[in-house]
Amino acid sequence: MSPDRLFQRLQELLGKEAVAGPAEAAGFVVGGCSPAVGAVSPASVEEVCAAVRFCSEHALKVIPLGGATMAERCSAPCGYDVALSTRRLDRVTDYQRENLVFAAQSGVTGAQTVALLTPGGQMLALDPPSFPEATLGGMVAARASGPSRAGYGAPRDLVLGLKVVDARGELVSAGGKVMKNAAGYDLCRLYTGSLGTLGVIVETVFRLHPAPEASRAFVGMFGSWEDADRAVARMQTAPLVPRAVELLNREAARMYCPDGHAEHAVYLLAAFDGTEEQLACQQRTFESILQETGARGSAELDFAWNGERHRSLCDLERTPEGGTLLILSGLPSDIPVLVSHVEEVCAEAGCRPVILAGAVTGTVRAVCPGVAAGIRERAAAALRGRVSGVRGVSLRVFAREPLPHEMVWATPVPGIDVMRRIKDQLDPDRVFAPGRFPGGL
């Protein structure tokens, strides 16, 4: 069947308004390429099932898409036919305020969630970049988290249940709406972070948190990463319960603190939630640690949940147009050595990266402004070589333009053979997001 004919059939199936052709599908460009047949925006779970069944029957490749705020955090698709947008799946299906449980379809955005939960004094404790525009389904599929993961956990810790349309176009439910669930395999964990390669997540049930009474962040300035790391190590044994602990290099601090706090090498930001009494007490503890570890200065920031200060920190790690985002993950104590590798490799490539490091999670994010393509490849290869000796470290390389999977998933992926067998079982015909995943899955 020709692409035109397939396009028509999809329109017959879902209605004209729900299907856009390749020419109008500008909003549905994934990994630098538009869908060959078109973009569909089903308005119900049943329509998603119908659309996937149709695509499966006609051997069309499908990429599920939410707010596309993290669409580049995958490898390039090896061609695809249909973008399946969840934007019209925008219903909140259940909100049990008294049980701190919230269920919504995938197209509901972060901003909509905030508007709904804030009046009731509750929050969904996720803060990835572009949170207001990001969709709930997209955040779960991309395992998207932000600085507050240190205090509240990753998406996988907040998902209680979800519904997925599988490669056969059938609806599969996993988990439930209760706090604990040991019935059967925890497929929520499998689908969370699966980057659309196993199915279309259509609905998610989240665990909520009470909104904190107050939030504040304190910043300590250090002359070196080693000094800052000593302060982080001291924090581990102190009576502190931080929401986020982030290390920023000078470039990151310049973007983040336009009020002049940017002459030092490293900025240690610790954010806390609680009552005023708890914040004051933690501030005192944190400042005494700064003194003991030779900090060169300190500052205080308003860090209200979803406030400007909070959001702009999260957004620092957005992938810049024409630039590169490097994400390294390892032991928190390896942060200084990982950062030094990044800085050296970037210096060789002639770029000054913005570096953020999660001191609790051990995740280093380096945002590198425009680098010529050839240089990027050499730099990525050099970095891969440098970190390959550190056990457990993973390196991922992302850019707005499509990068091959060998480059994106730069370090060996433990368990890739098992992952391939899972993909073979759940999506044997490779309907979903081909090429987007490690190993080219």
Added chain:
Amino acid sequence: MLQSADARTAPGDASDLDVALTRELASIVGPENVSSTTAERLVYEADGFTMARRRPAAVVHPASTEEVQKVVRLASAIGLPFVARGAGTGLSGGAMAPPGGIIISLTRMRRILDIDLRNRRLTAEAGVVNLKVSQAVAGHGLHYAPDPSSQSACTLGGNVAENAGGPHTLKYGVTVNHLLGLKMVLPDGELLDIPGETEDNPGYDLPGLITGSEGTLGIVTEVTVRLTPLPQKTWTALAVFETISDATRCVSSVIAAGIIPAALELMDANVIQAVEAAFHFGLPLDAQAVLIIELDGLEAGLDELGARVRGICESHGVRELRVARDETERTALWMCRKKAVGSLGRLAPSHCTQDCVIPRSALPEVLERIGGIARQFGLRIANVFHAGDGNLHPIVLYDDRDREQVRRVLACNGEIVRACVEAGGTITGEHGVGVEKLEFMPLIFSEADLAAMDRVRAAFDPRGLCNPGKVLPGGPGCADLVLNKKAAI
């Protein structure tokens, strides 16, 4: 309880395995580490769920991941089914031997391999006892948060298999929230090695999928877990209520007020009687329910939070709220809770613990319904459970020598499970499906849901040798188990 056919017909004193195979197993682990006599195998007929039993053909006790791999390769080569076993404290029959199969016991693998205080990680073999982890790091102000009641016996490997919880998981999460990496011997003997250094291994979340898979996807031999700082201060109180419904309404109100205690446990009158007889803590024998409420965290603000909780308790008619004065009193209170199920032996010769989860707001209504079900079947039910999570543990008291009672217990359990599902809940919160809950899986999962799980299982164990007949209904060996359970009554 009656034994399964194959156990009853087991020949004299010899293993059901042929001599050559026993010798091969012995060549891997040493002859002293293969249990093959009837007496030795008898011990392994059941785990903590004693309503289903099957004697293993042999029990092998490997001492290393490599030995587990060799045993599994051998089993795989000849199509011999196998199941891993930790301390055997599981409560759903998950560690019962598959028909004609062997048990691979991991209790010799009990070394703590690495403690990384700076990064708050600990790596240990699967047979390490849960409590040993917290004990190993307590001096450094850290602990391992999942604390099932059996924590002085149960193993880390078993905890991963069941995604074990405990009273403090209300605030700190269950096993899966604390597991960073693992080594698992796949059903073909290959090794899956997910490093625990990074929280962000790219690709699918395999440790997350494996946790709670009840030993059906492979044999976890080593884990890297997250260590959690001990709180600066703890506030523990015993709240005494005249009625169960006052206590459960109080629980719902605490959660609805946005307070997440470290633990929030309920014990009813039956449990209070048994516990008091055993430990003489001074629990009020005329109360219908007590709550153990624990708050922890920073010293700053904790007493204010305690006052808020006290206010909520008072608005639900609390008769007395006793705050533990010191660590000794707190430990004694927790011992009452953790040994509660064990002390029930004073009330009846046998008991069977249920494990369902419901929305917390439904606690008053469902507890009343469970009381009604107990009356309907003429059985006595004791309740001791993780109220803050909505994780119920109705414990049916009975005499297992009376077949008619056993029949009523099974029917009563079924009614309880159905009541919880109807209230928007699930069939198990922390004990797993094992063989006990197989028949209830279709209550909460559609055919498509179960088919997806079957496919996941096939990705790991296409030949169905690794703990077959557990977790998923309709799998190999499943019909046999249902028959087995029916034969028991």
